[in-house]
Every structure is written in C-alpha cells, then in structure tokens.
Amino acid sequence: MATMLAIHTEALTRDFNGTCAVDGLNLAVAPGIVYGLLGPAGSGKSTIVRLLLGLLEPTSGSAQVLGFDARTNGHAIRARSGVVLQSPGLYTRLSVEENLNLFGRIWRLPASERATRTRELLTHFCLWERRKEAVSQLSRGLQQRLAIARSFLARPALLLLDQPTASLDPTTAELLRLDLAALVAEEGVTVLLTTENPSEAEQMCDRLAALRAGRVVAEGLPGDLLHAGAKMRLEIVGRGFTVDMVALVARRREVSAVHPMGERLWIDLEAGACAAPLVNLLVESGAEVEEVLHHQSVLETICAEAQQAAP
Amino acid sequence: MNTGMWGDLWTVVRKEWLEWFATRSARVEIVGAILIFGVLAPLTAGLFWAESLRVQWLWIWLPLFVSIGPIADTFAGERERDTLDVLRASRLSERAIVLGKVVAAAAYGWGILLICLLVGRLTVSILSGSLAHFQGLPELGLLVALGLLAAGFTATAGVLISLCAPTVRQAQQGMTIVMLIMSLLTILLSERLAATLPVAFGAGMLLAIVDLGLLGVLLVVCRRSAWLAH
Numbered sequence: 107m108a109t110m111l112a113i114h115t116e117a118l119t120r121d122f123n124g125t126c127a128v129d130g131l132n133l134a135v136a137p138g139i140v141y142g143l144l145g146p147a148g149s150g151k152s153t154i155v156r157l158l159l160g161l162l163e164p165t166s167g168s169a170q171v172l173g174f175d176a177r178t179n180g181h182a183i184r185a186r187s188g189v190v191l192q193s194p195g196l197y198t199r200l201s202v203e204e205n206l207n208l209f210g211r212i213w214r215l216p217a218s219e220r221a222t223r224t225r226e227l228l229t230h231f232c233l234w235e236r237r238k239e240a241v242s243q244l245s246r247g248l249q250q251r252l253a254i255a256r257s258f259l260a261r262p263a264l265l266l267l268d269q270p271t272a273s274l275d276p277t278t279a280e281l282l283r284l285d286l287a288a289l290v291a292e293e294g295v296t297v298l299l300t301t302e303n304p305s306e307a308e309q310m311c312d313r314l315a316a317l318r319a320g321r322v323v324a325e326g327l328p329g330d331l332l333h334a335g336a337k338m339r340l341e342i343v344g345r346g347f348t349v350d351m352v353a354l355v356a357r358r359r360e361v362s363a364v365h366p367m368g369e370r371l372w373i374d375l376e377a378g379a380c381a382a383p384l385v386n387l388l389v390e391s392g393a394e395v396e397e398v399l400h401h402q403s404v405l406e407t408i409c410a411e412a413q414q415a416a417p
Numbered sequence: 418m419n420t421g422m423w424g425d426l427w428t429v430v431r432k433e434w435l436e437w438f439a440t441r442s443a444r445v446e447i448v449g450a451i452l453i454f455g456v457l458a459p460l461t462a463g464l465f466w467a468e469s470l471r472v473q474w475l476w477i478w479l480p481l482f483v484s485i486g487p488i489a490d491t492f493a494g495e496r497e498r499d500t501l502d503v504l505r506a507s508r509l510s511e512r513a514i515v516l517g518k519v520v521a522a523a524a525y526g527w528g529i530l531l532i533c534l535l536v537g538r539l540t541v542s543i544l545s546g547s548l549a550h551f552q553g554l555p556e557l558g559l560l561v562a563l564g565l566l567a568a569g570f571t572a573t574a575g576v577l578i579s580l581c582a583p584t585v586r587q588a589q590q591g592m593t594i595v596m597l598i599m600s601l602l603t604i605l606l607s608e609r610l611a612a613t614l615p616v617a618f619g620a621g622m623l624l625a626i627v628d629l630g631l632l633g634v635l636l637v638v639c640r641r642s643a644w645l646a647h
Contacts, residue, residue, distance in 0.1 A: 159506055185508035195503035197432070197438035208435075212430045212507050240439075253503075355583075 107380030112137040112264055117167035120153055120320075127153040129320035134315075138160035140290060140297040142328070152192070155268045155336040159184055169276050172263055175329060180308065185213075188257030188295075194249040202252055203232055205241060206259060212259070213260035221240065229268045231285060239374040247278035254286060258331040259292065265290070271306060282398040283309060294366075325415045338383050340373040343397040347371050351391045354382060423468040425509050429517020437487045437525065450483040450529060455536030460544065467541040470556060471607040477564050478600045481571045482535040484526040484598065487590035489576035491518040497585060514638040515576065519632065522572035523565075530564045531550070548605060559618065571596065573631035 113135035120128040120254035126186045128150045135141040142148070143151050156162040158171050160180015169176040196205050203224060215313040228234040231251040241249060250270060257265055271279035287310060290297055301307050307314050307330045316324040316331065324331055347366055355371075356364045362378035373384060385398055437443055454476070459466040466472055495501035504514060575592045582588035609616060 161505055177607055181508070181510060184506060187506075188505065190507040190508070191499070191502055193499035193502075195499045197500060198498070199436055204435065208428070209507065211431070212509055213423075214424065339455060 110137070111170070113141070113169070113171050113298060114380060115158075115167065118154075118157060118164050118169050119152075119166045120157055120162060121165045127320050128157065128164075131320070131322060133315065134323070135296065137295055137296050139312040140299060140310055142311030142314040143298065143300040144302070144304060144307045144314055144318055145300075146302055148319075148321035151317060152268050154268050154296070155189075155191075155300060158266065159187065159189065174342045183264075186262055186370040187266055188260065188262035189208045190250075190253050190257045190265075190267045190270045192269045194246075194253035196241045196249055196252060196256075197239060201238050201240055202228065202244070205252065206256060209256050209259055215260060215326040219274070223259055223261075227258055227289060230289060231255050245278075247274050247282065250274060251282060251285065254282070254289075258289060258295075261293065262295060265295050267297060267299045267413060269300055269302065272302065272328040278304070286310070287405040321380060338377070338379070340371075340375060340384065341399040342371040342373065342385065342395055344388075344393055344395040345369055345373075347388070347404060348392075351393060354391060355387065358384065358387075360384075422510070423511060424563050425513035426517045427639075428510065428521060429514055430521040433491070433518060433521035436490075437521075442488070446483060446486070447529060450480055451536055452580065454480045454541050456532040458564075459537040459540040464541060464545055467538055473556075473560055474563075475600065476534070476537070476608050477530065477560065477567045478532045478596065478603055480532045481526045481567060482587050482593075482596055483529055484571055485524060485570075485575070485589055486520060486594045488522045488572060489579050489582070489585050489592055491522060491576050492579040493585045493588040494579075500506050511639045512636065515580075515635060517570050523569045524577060526568035527565050530568060531561065534560060536566065536591070538605055559621070563621050564623070566621055566628055569628040570599070570624060570631070573628055573635055577635050577638065578632060580635070 111134050112131055115133045117133050118131040118133075119126065120180075121307060122315055126235050131150075131154065133141075143154060145151055150410055153162065158176055160183050162178040162410055163177060170185050174180075174182045176183060197208065200208070206224045206227070207220055210223065215223065220330065225234065225235075227407055228237055231254070232237055233248065233252060233255070236244065236248075241252065244252065253269075253272060257267075267286075283306060299307075299310055301310075314326065314328045314331055315322045338390055347369075352364050353361055354368050355373060360376050361376040361384070362376055365374075371388075375381075383397055385395055403415070458476075462472065466476075492501065495504065505511070571592075574595050575588075578591040579585075579588040582591060606620075608646070
C-alpha cells in the first residue's frame with residue numbers, strides 16, 4: 107500500500123531546540139490528487155515541505171515520497187518534484203525567459219524542450235509578451251506566476267506549493283488559483299498545497315488535513331471538514347466567566363462541550379443550535395459579553411485559536 | 418565526478434556569471450578595475466611595474482579586490498533574496514552548488530587579473546616602445562599560475578565567508594579583512610618571495626595547499642546542510 111502512495115509519512119517528527127515543529131505526522135497522499143495542509147502560521151506547514159524534500163532531517167519517524175525515503179534519498183525526490191515557496195525566489199536581475207532557461211538547464215531539459223516548455227508555460231500564465239523583461243520589473247503577483255511556471259517546467263511527478271498565494275492581494279490570488287487549478291488538471295500532477303486560507307483549501311484541494319502545532323487535528327474531504335453541520339463552535343469574548351457559569355452552560359441540551367480559555371469561552375454546539383439563549387444565560391448570570399463569534403467549522407476554529415495564541 | 422556533475426557545475430557557473438554581468442554597474446566596475454590596474458598604475462610606475470617581481474607579487478592581489486562584491490553575494494546574497502532555498506530544493510546537489518560557485522568566483526577573479534596583467538604589460542611596452550616585457554616566460558608563467566592560486570584562495574575563502582555570514586554586508590567586510598591581510602603579508606614577504614624563482618614557486622605551492630585545504634573545509638561545511646539554510 108505504501109508504495110502506491112505519492113506521500114506516506116509515519117510518526118514524522120521534527121524538533122528545533124526542544125520546540126516541536128512537526129509532531130508525529132501521519133500522512134497518506136494518493137497520486138494524482140491535490141492534497142491540502144491547512145493551518146495557521148507556526149503550525150509546521152513549511153517544515154513539513156522541507157522534511158518531504160529531504161532538506162531537513164526528521165528527529166524521528168519516516169517519510170516516503172514518490173517511493174523514496176526522504177531521509178536517505180532526498181536528491182531523488184527533489185529531482186522529481188517542483189517547488190513553490192512563499193517567496194517567489196526568482197533571480198530578479200535576469201529576464202523572465204532566462205529564469206526558466208536556467209531551471210530548464212538545472213533539470214537537464216534539452217534545448218528544444220526548454221524552448222517549447224517555456225513558451226507553453228509563459229503563454230499559460232500570460233507572461234510570454236514580457237519574457238525579455240527583467241524579473242525585477244514584474245509585480246509580485248506576476249513573479250509568483252513565474253515561480254509557479256518554473257515549478258511545472260520539468261513536468262514533475264509531485265508539486266509542493268508552500269502558501270503560493272500568501273502576501274498577494276485577493277484578486278491576484280484568486281486569478282492565480284484559477285490558473286494553477288487549470289494547469290494542475292491539465293498536467294495530472296500530484297500536489298501538496300499548504301495554506302492558511304480555508305476558502306483556498308476548499309477551492310483547490312481534493313483532500314485536506316488541518317494542522318495545529320505540528321499535528322493533524324482533522325483530515326478528510328474539504329466539504330466535510332468545512333461544512334460539517336454536526337459541530338459548530340461559538341467563541342464568546344468577555345469577562346467574568348466563572349466555574350459555575352461554565353457548568354450551567356455545559357448542562358444545556360444544545361451544548362456538547364465548553365472550553366474556558368482566559369477571557370474567552372469556546373462552546374461546541376449541536377447542529378442547528380442558536381447562540382442567543384446561551385449568550386442571554388451568560389449575561390443574566392453576571393458575565394460581561396463583549397463579542398460573540400460563530401465558527402462554522404473545525405478549520406475556522408483552529409485558525410481563530412492560533413490567531414489568539416500569536417503574540 | 419561524472420558527466421552529469423560536470424553539467425550541473427557548469428550550470429551553476431553560468432548562472433553566477435549571468436547574474437554578475439547582468440547589471441551595468443558590475444560591467445562598469447570591471448572596466449574601471451582594468452583601467453586602474455592595467456593602465457593607470459603601470460603608467461604611473463613606469464618600467465619598474467613590469468621589471469620588479471616584487472611589485473608583480475603585490476599586483477596579483479590588488480585586482481582581486483574587485484571580486485569581493487560578487488563573491489560575498491554567492492550565498493549570503495542568495496539567502497537574502499530567498500533564491501538559495503529554491504536552488505537547494507532543485508535537483509542540484511549541494512556539492513554542485515558550492516563547487517560551481519567557487520569555480521565561477523575563481524574564474525571571474527583570475528580573468529580580471531589576467532586582463533589587468535596583459536593590459537599592464539601592453540601599456541608598459543607602448544611606454545618603452547618595445548615588446549621586451551612580454552619576454553621572460555618563466556616569470557610571466559609563474560605570475561599567471563600564482564594569479565590562479567590567489568584567485569582560487571579569494572574564491573574559496575570568500576565563498577566560505579559568504580556561506581557563514583548572515584548578510585552580504587558582513588560577508589563583504591569579512592572578505593575585505595582577509596584580502597587586506599593577504600596583501601599586507603605579500604608586502605612584508607615580497608622581498609624574500611621575489612628573491613629567486615624557486616622561492617616564489619615554493620610560496621605558490623604553499624598557497625595551493627591552503628587553497629585545497631579551504632576547499633576541503635568548504636565541502637565539509639556544505640555537507641551540513643543547516644549551514645546553507647541558516
């Protein structure tokens with residue numbers, strides 16, 4: 107079974123001076139799909155990409171990528187993979203065409219194939235007319251398009267996209283996602299996409315894992331994770347949440363769990379439950395409620411929790 | 418080293434040169450160095466410039482100062498611009514990346530040095546109205562060989578500094594200090610070095626050993642990929 111998978115990790119762990127960036131990660135990515143890793147900053151997404159490419163050694167556990175062990179055969183994995191990192195990482199003094207030509211040489215593509223592939227990809231990403239311009243003349247969005255074109259150049263078996271639309275404005279990001287999705291479908295490549303954006307994950311991915319502090323906390327089809335009606339969560343921001351109050355709320359029939367966290371109260375609700383009676387109950391019991399946030403999914407909750415944890 | 422490795426090495430060398438020569442300021446800098454070290458200085462020093470082996474010893478180091486900027490940029494610059502991660506994530510081996518950068522840097526420095534030496538000799542020849550300064554092949558050959566070793570030293574030491582420095586500025590500062598020390602050592606020892614050809618040859622051998630030692634250190638350091646990533 108393991109050899110059939112494009113990516114297979116078992117208890118993959120990586121520590122940085124005692125801080126666990128990736129904690130016992132178990133992933134099974136089938137070939138030909140777009141697999142998403144969704145999590146907030148610091149959840150270990152970029153570390154996972156480096157571990158899978160064999161650029162970082164795991165502290166423990168194992169990772170098989172395209173049938174190669176990432177610890178001992180990283181070179182073979184990198185030779186078969188395309189990568190886009192958060193920053194485009196382009197040679198800005200060189201022209202658009204020279205950048206692709208350079209990476210074509212790195213991947214040892216024959217000159218004729220380099221030229222054909224360059225034309226194909228630059229045309230797809232609307233950069234053909236600007237091929238002679240220095241990369242420094244391009245906008246950030248166009249640079250990221252070029253970085254994505256570069257990752258497709260050698261027709262890789264696996265594409266690792268580490269937050270490719272981060273730091274782009276929403277319109278540019280959306281256009282890039284559409285272009286990327288079209289090309290992924292056309293080339294039939296396996297993709298591992300990391301993102302902090304739930305809607306991007308839903309739009310792009312066939313399967314999704316939600317990460318928190320280096321661990322997978324939920325895994326499944328994006329629709330199931332993002333719109334599962336069974337569990338909804340309320341985040342109530344305020345003061346004066348006492349133990350008695352928490353117990354009172356927890357006894358309600360529509361409430362499945364209550365988690366006090368400082369000046370916040372996280373309340374898991376059953377499907378179809380309303381927030382208003384609970385808020386009234388808290389206010390009548392003496393709590394000062396400042397804000398009530400309604401999270402529709404596990405994933406949004408993770409992102410919200412992480413934002414609060416950030417300094 | 419197999420043919421694939423040679424191909425990878427050449428790809429990295431080509432990339433470095435493309436980047437270094439891409440800007441007008443870099444080209445102006447090279448032309449300026451050739452004018453200063455190849456024309457102006459020999460014109461000022463006159464025949465003494467070509468006839469004194471002592472002066473030529475020192476002259477081996479001076480044009481190499483021009484290569485400080487590009488060499489300091491090899492790793493520290495790529496790290497600052499986030500291109501090093503992309504290069505490491507490609508199919509290139511770390512050895513090909515490091516050796517490619519060293520070869521590119523050594524060839525760059527040696528190339529400038531040779532042009533300066535040749536232009537300088539030409540300038541002196543025009544000045545004296547004779548091509549006699551192109552004769553004395555053993556000395557000239559020795560200078561060319563010593564120039565290669567000096568360029569090799571600058572390249573390996575510079576790439577190693579760039580690999581370990583957190584910023585380009587710090588790499589440039591480190592390299593400038595190393596180059597000044599080498600120039601001062603040459604000035605202090607120039608009388609002995611220029612005494613006889615065997616002594617000069619011995620000094621060259623010593624420099625070759627230092628070059629190889631530095632290259633070895635560089636390759637050992639590059640095996641610990643964390644240094645590349647910082």
